[in-house]
Amino acid sequence: MDNEVLLIEKAKLGDEESFSKLIEVYKKYVFAIILNFLKDYNEVENIAQEVFLQVYVSLPHYDNDNFKAWIGRIATNKSIDFLRKKKAKQNEVNLEVEKIESVQDSINLPELHLVEMENKREILNILNSIPEIYKDVLIKFYFQEKSYEEIAKDENVSIKTIASRLYRAKLLIKEKWRDKNETL
Numbered sequence: 001m002d003n004e005v006l007l008i009e010k011a012k013l014g015d016e017e018s019f020s021k022l023i024e025v026y027k028k029y030v031f032a033i034i035l036n037f038l039k040d041y042n043e044v045e046n047i048a049q050e051v052f053l054q055v056y057v058s059l060p061h062y063d064n065d066n067f068k069a070w071i072g073r074i075a076t077n078k079s080i081d082f083l084r085k086k087k088a089k090q091n092e093v094n095l096e097v098e099k100i101e102s103v104q105d106s107i108n109l110p111e112l113h114l115v116e117m118e119n120k121r122e123i124l125n126i127l128n129s130i131p132e133i134y135k136d137v138l139i140k141f142y143f144q145e146k147s148y149e150e151i152a153k154d155e156n157v158s159i160k161t162i163a164s165r166l167y168r169a170k171l172l173i174k175e176k177w178r179d180k181n182e183t184l
Helices: 002-012 016-038 041-061 067-106 110-129 132-143 148-155 159-182
Strands: none
Touching: 002 016, 002 041, 016 041, 016 067, 041 067, 041 148, 110 132, 110 159, 132 148, 132 159, 148 159
């Protein structure tokens, strides 16, 4: 126990080796908490990374009172946040699908179909005009529905690299779509 207090104090002062040892001590505990909420091992790893990042950022403010409970609360809160975001995202998608279906059901005009086809062609043209490295990530994430981790393994790069590529790809698509519509 005294060893843990010493590790925490050293980690608070920025000692990375001490922080790594703390992660090693609490890794299984954090994984168990998150897995209890998510039941998806791939997502558990992502959330665990977020937990340990939060621990690292918040460690200077830790008040030396029951470290295990403190790290457990962080893991629990991150898990609950993830589930809330996932549910909200699913609700948004469902709402959008319902809107599209209601519009298609109520107005099944040939003009609408032509506009939709033209938009799809434009999106495909824009997608084909961005660099391959970004296009591949977009396709894998949105069309093949792969997770960041799966894409990172496919591409043999870090998850942060995939997140960065996906962010950049979205920006490129938005810029090109905006440029296309401004010229009309």
